[in-house]
Amino acid sequence: MEKDENFPMSSLVSDQHIEVPQMKGIGFANVRNYVRERHGDSAWQRVLNSLPLAHREEVNAALAVGWYDVAHFAELLRAVDQVCGQGDLGLLREVGAAEAEQDLNRVLRIFLRVLTPSQIFKVEGRLWSHFQNSGTWVSSKVPGGVDARLTGWAVDAALCEELAGYLVRLVEFTGGKSVAVHHQTCRAKGHEHCVFEYRFSE
Numbered sequence: 085m086e087k088d089e090n091f092p093m094s095s096l097v098s099d100q101h102i103e104v105p106q107m108k109g110i111g112f113a114n115v116r117n118y119v120r121e122r123h124g125d126s127a128w129q130r131v132l133n134s135l136p137l138a139h140r141e142e143v144n145a146a147l148a149v150g151w152y153d154v155a156h157f158a159e160l161l162r163a164v165d166q167v168c169g170q171g172d173l174g175l176l177r178e179v180g181a182a183e184a185e186q187d188l189n190r191v192l193r194i195f196l197r198v199l200t201p202s203q204i205f206k207v208e209g210r211l212w213s214h215f216q217n218s219g220t221w222v223s224s225k226v227p228g229g230v231d232a233r234l235t236g237w238a239v240d241a242a243l244c245e246e247l248a249g250y251l252v253r254l255v256e257f258t259g260g261k262s263v264a265v266h267h268q269t270c271r272a273k274g275h276e277h278c279v280f281e282y283r284f285s286e
């Protein structure tokens with residue numbers, strides 16, 4: 085195809101927002117650790133075997149620093165829920181919480197300890213862009229908690245369940261008690277945004 089300087093392909097691509105949502109591989113590594121530690125090596129092997137052949141090696145070898153398709157992460161979460169849970173996405177909040185614990189064990193622990201539960205959503209909004217190439221957070225304080233709204237990320241209910249669990253653990257870590265999250269407004273259900281309604285006492 086010949087290049088037409090007056091009508092470059094790159095402008096077509098950006099106009100149509102074709103960019104694929106990607107994320108750092110740390111999430112893949114955290115899920116791998118979770119499955120091996122809580123469900124055993126054979127469970128991890130069953131998870132890998134249930135993935136499409138083309139993604140299996142990528143998922144097994146994912147490095148914390150690399151970038152990977154968020155859709156492949158969603159596929160991994162669904163496989164873990166199928167092999168280690170009931171296949172109804174019910175395990176994924178536990179998976180998300182376990183991921184948060186691993187991240188907290190590394191760099192975030194000291195940093196987060198000085199924050200309140202409400203402040204954590206502001207920080208999460210900024211940290212997000214270091215780990216994801218898409219998605220924007222807007223959070224607002226409401227009576228009894230925070231409504232955190234995510235726009236423009238990959239659309240998959242499995243990702244939302246995992247994320248809800250992850251953020252519950254972060255809120256708990258900053259001192260939030262009796263943390264609950266409701267996720268009714270969801271892009272996987274056709275809504276424009278994903279809204280995570282966190283309720284807790286400080």
Ligand SMILES: [Zn+2]
Pocket residue numbers: 241244267269270271272277278279
């Ligand atoms: Zn959602």
